[in-house]
Structure formats: C-alpha cells, structure tokens
Amino acid sequence: MEEVLKILGELHPDVDFRTEKNLVEGEILNSFDIISIVGELNNSFGIEINAEDLLPANFNSAEAIYGLVCRLLDE
C-alpha cells in the first residue's frame, strides 16, 4: 500500500491519497495520469495491467488501486 501511495504522491503531491475516494470521477486523475500510474505499477510490482482493467472503479482511490495490484499478483 505504501508503494502505491508513493507512486500517487509523486504524480500529484498536492492530493491526500489516503482520504480521497473519488479520484477518477472527481477528475483529480485524468487519462494521462492513469497511464503514468499503470506504467509505474507495472514496473514496481512486475504485473501487467491491461486495457480491460482501466475502469474508474479500479482507480478511484489508493485502496482500489492496491486491490487491483493484489488481484493481478494473485493471478
């Protein structure tokens, strides 16, 4: 979880990712941010996030992103 928060914090230092739950629908993260996050997550965790994983529900909060990482690590 801390690794995910670090990646997000580097992208938007002004956002409190521990409390924010509406990152995509609240337009805090745009498409470019999401692609940057995907690249960082792929590199850091050795996973492969596909286009079908790019749903708002998977990126709306740090927990949701962490959940996606855990799911892909399990597969």
Next chain:
Amino acid sequence: MSFISVEFLVFCLLLFLGYFLAPRKMQWLVLLFANAVFYVSGGGFSIAFLAVTCVSAYICAVRVERVGETYREIRKNTCHTREEKQQNKAQCTKIQKRMMAACLVLNFGIWVAVKYAGLPVFPLGISFYTFMAMGYCIDVYRGKYPAEKNPARFALFLSFFPHMVQGPFSRYNNLKETLYEPHDFSWERLRRGGIRILWGIFKKTVVAYRFGMAAEAVFALQKPCGCVYVLVLMVSLALQLYADFSGYMDIAAGICQCLGIRLEENFRQPFFSQSIDEFWRRWHITLGAWFRDYVFYTVSVGKRTQNLARKCREKFGTGFSRMLPSYLALFLVWTATGLWHGTAWNFLLWGWMNLFFIAAGIFLAPVYKKCREFLHIREESRWWRLIQMVRTFLLFGYMEMVSGASSAREALRLTRLLFVWDAPEAMESLPELTGLGACDVFVLLFGILLMAAVDIGKEKQTDCRDLLCRMPTAVRYVCLVGLVYMILLLGDIGSDASKGFMYAQF
C-alpha cells in the same frame, strides 16, 4: 428521410402513437419496426450493410463470451497450480482474440471500403453503427458486461434511428435498459421533449443556415481581403457547426425524451472550454470517449508500448518515459480521428493540429504556471478564464477553417491573411460580401444570445426548460409560438441544404 421534413414529422407522430398504444411488452418491437422503416426510406441497400454488421457483431460477442465461460469452468475444475491457470487463461485469450480480430477486420474492412475506396454507395450511418458495434464487442471481450442473447434486441440497439445520422456513439450498457424497458405516456416528457426538438430545429434552420451562408460567401471571395474576413470565416464556421451538430442532437434527444428513452449527451457547453484538451471533453463527447476507451487505452497500456517506455526510462529518465505511452497513443488517436473525418490532407492536418495543441498544453503546463505567477494572474479569475475561452474558441475556428479549405495553398493563404489589417474597408463591405442583410445579422445576434443564455444556464446546472415551464401559461405559450414562428418565417425549411446535417457526411 430527413429529420427536417414533413415525412419525418408524420413518421414521429405515427411512432409515438404506435409506441404508446402497443402493449407494454411489445413497445421495443414497435421501435424495431420504426427503425426498419427509417432505414428503408434512406435506401434499401443500407439494410444489407447494417445486417452484416449486426449479425457478425452479435455472433462474435456471444461466442467470445461462451469461450470465456467454458475456459473459466475448466480452470475452476481442473487447474490447480498457478502455471496451469495461466496456461488456461492464455489459451482462452488466444481464441477470443482470433474471433475479435475476424470481426474487427470484417467490419472495419467494409467501413474502409465504403468510405475510402470510393464505392458508389454510402449506407446510412455506417460510420456510427460500425464503431458502436465494435465497441460493444470489445466491451464484451473485456468482460465489462454480458453479451445480448436476443438478436432482435441487439438489432434494435444498433439500428436505433435517433443515433444513426450523426451519433451519438451510444454504449450498449448505457442504452439497453432505457431502450428495452416499457414506458408509459407522459405529458410532461412530451412537453419537455417537444421543446428540445423545437430548439434543435431553430438552431439548425435559423442559426446554422445563416452562418453557413456567411462562411460560404467568404470562402468564395476572390478579391484581396484581410484579418476581419478571416475572423468572420472562423467564427462563422465554428458557430455553424455547433448550431448544426448540437441542433441535431437536440432533435434526437428530444424525440427520445418523448418516448421515455435517455440518449447519451454529446455536448457539454463546449465553448466554455479553457483549452483544446477540455474542449474535446465537451464537444462530440461520445466520439472522444470511443477513441479514449478503445484506441488510447489499448495502445498506451499495450505490451509493446510499455516495453518501449521501460527501455526509454534507462536512457531518458522517468519524466519522459512516463509520458511516452500517452503521447504515442495520443498521436494514433488524433491520426485516426482525422482519418475518421476523411482521407484528404486537411483532415489529417486538422487531427495533428489538435494533437499539437493538446500535447503542448500538457507539456508546457509548468511553464504556463510560472508565467501566471510572474504576471500575478489568478487562474480562477473571471477575466483570465474568459481570455482562455476566447483563445480556445478561435483555435477551434481556425482548425475548422483549415479543414474546410479547398487546398493546402488556400489554407496557407487564409492563414497569411490573418496578419493583414483590413478593418476600415472590411467593415464597410462586410454585409454585402457575406450575403447577410441587416435582418440576417439581427437574427444571428438574437440566435447567438439565446444559445449563449441556454448554455450559461446549463453550465450553472439550470435547464432553461424548467424556467420556461415555471412561467405563467400565457408567457410560456408566447415564447413557444414565437419560436415556431421564427422557424417558419426565418428558417431554411424545404431546401436541399436544410435536409442534410454537416456531420452526416462522415
């Protein structure tokens, strides 16, 4: 059958009657029949093309889903180790990808052949239903929602006539419930839908028509001119396209509202945008969303792009490699968007200009921030926002002018004229050369004010129809009768130009 014709009015009245008189469970079949009538009236051959797309997309989605279920079942029952599960998943994906590839090649192949190879026929709405059908197949492949098992219901989704001429690119999961569920007749919905239809007809026949006249006259101008003429051309083209395209969307959404169906919105006050990037999230929203979901995301998170970004990280550092997938995907998206509009050089250039302005906006954002801080400009200040809106509007107008020019030389000539001062002479001869009389100018100003008022209301979350409905009955009827009179007296009704919509050609 044109949306602005007596035939279409009769068609809609019969549809409303049939839809609300039919048993509730049969309402969607009435819609399906209406779609067939609309299609046949647009040329019988169109149905054959639509049928191929409809059948192939239906079969592809159902089969892709079935393969996924079968392999999941096998994985659950017989695969115990991680390697076995991964192998099973890889096999499943391989088969699904083959099916998807066949369906995509067939349908985009037909679309390319019809649109670019100069076939003598152009089936109604092929650009719209092909993209909608392929989006649906990709969504089912990605497991976003289950495939539609009833072929007639799927045919209704794909052939739904309000989104056939100029979009929007409806998504199956957004439209299915509202399309298939039964609806009771409602005077309130009929009234609100009717007002929206009238408003759309007003924009198309009164406003778009006059801006079209002005744009055509300035394009055809042979005598030397300068910046005022080019600015008039840019503004005319931008407002003509907005009034025409959003007018159509109002008519289509109004018809749907009368029936109780919710159609996706395609515009969200685009001229309030402060950058080209924001503009494309407010203009032709469903086309932008299609390219974002099916091209931008697919390319940017694709294996090859991510591998390339990884390699670049070692050589060029994190900052560049982080943005590389987005820029590569953006390049493809805007090349494809340009080509979607046409293969002529000007459409491609139009796409790349959009790409340039969007990429520059993102790339130079820190520089802009520093400049604002240096000049003590507050980002949220009204004047600053207004300046950005005007800049975005003019950039859009300029790109429309380039895409509408007859040749590269002509686009270059018009660009050069932007720097030639001709205000004193131009102001004198402008009315004569644009073909607009004093009455036309007055009508246009009135139309712009009305459109701006409606859009400002929407921007502040106020639907002008609510305000209208809350007014005293007499005032309400004066407003509505006034709108009808303006359409009948000042609108371009019955001419060939009034029958077509600008985006229908794509």
